[in-house]
Amino acid sequence: MKPSRAFLFDLDGTLIDSVYQHVLAWREALEEVGMALPAWIIHRRIGMSGGLIAAALQRETGRTVSKAVGERIQKLHTQSYLKHVSEIRPLPGARELLTLLTRQSILWTIATSSSLERAQHALRLLHVSKMIPVVTRDSVAHGKPDPDLFLTAAKELGVDIRHCIVVGDSVWDLLAARRAGTLGVGVLSGGYGADELIQAGAYRVYNDPADLLRHLDEVGIRIPSLVE
């Protein structure tokens, strides 16, 4: 049976419950370099490529972010996030969804704007096998909302991007999915409102991976054990 569909998952806020810790880690890092920003503004930029975050920062704070400062912010953010990493949990249904897909021979992988260093703990939490061709920021030229991460992930799986389903919690995932020419599905578990995700192009919005798991039929996935 040739796989006709594959899932490309975002990581933070989609499979693991880490967005709020990331928000506070960025807040701390930014304040340390004198660029204090309110948490909600940071929240809506999580999942964007670092370069675009820097551009957004420049607009919001009116200050130029040099390459050195940008790198220092990234480093401080990673340090601050790793301090709280023991509080990070998988989202409800995340492991079950990935296990079910694997058992049903439905291909899937993860494509994240995060660095491999920051993502590794999450991949262990989710019991992601070394066989899964996870794509991180380190292996593409541009993070989301550029389509590179999802295009590379589809290529790694050997599935035409048009047959993939992107699942993400942020507008950046959905914009990247549109730009990649594939279907985007939203989850609320990163803390965006449903309308924000629908406006960004989500075909459907589910609460979290557990809710998506219960509605796989709605995204066109046949589970042979359930459906002829």
Added chain:
Amino acid sequence: MKPSRAFLFDLDGTLIDSVYQHVLAWREALEEVGMALPAWIIHRRIGMSGGLIAAALQRETGRTVSKAVGERIQKLHTQSYLKHVSEIRPLPGARELLTLLTRQSILWTIATSSSLERAQHALRLLHVSKMIPVVTRDSVAHGKPDPDLFLTAAKELGVDIRHCIVVGDSVWDLLAARRAGTLGVGVLSGGYGADELIQAGAYRVYNDPADLLRHLDEVGIRIPSLVE
């Protein structure tokens, strides 16, 4: 000049940037009593009365929350929040807005579902004078979305509730404003999406207190120094 309008402000997420810290403090407290919940579900309940949070918890976790456990969660939450209190900042424009209203003899106060114990640090950050009749959860029978907090605040100011403007970041503020029979205005600084606030009845949605300050005319406030 008799005051024709008064402002009733919510506190967390509306005047101070504390919602994300509250979310993680609740998460930690709930996990400690074995009721782990994802951060986004907690986020959407911030600002609700404790009793309603307990009811929501029972639905989400399928477990009964006894009075003793409820009190323990509250205590653990306060402890965990107070550990991070040094990271809390006023939201952009919050102090400036309150100062402008005071100078223009436009009455205002704060009505919060929080306890006085948790609110006190924020009131100091905002330089709220002892003359302002702040209403906390301690002085009413029910928190938001019951209208009690806003009704009591209007009474304390001696202004008819129909002439008040409620400003809040959560759907609970806006629902309480409707139930009190007054105008609700939303701010995005607590991390809700604009559509969620509009659906809950917000007449207008601003980014934060600074943005509201720039648009006071839109809520019908004449600043005598600016307008005849």
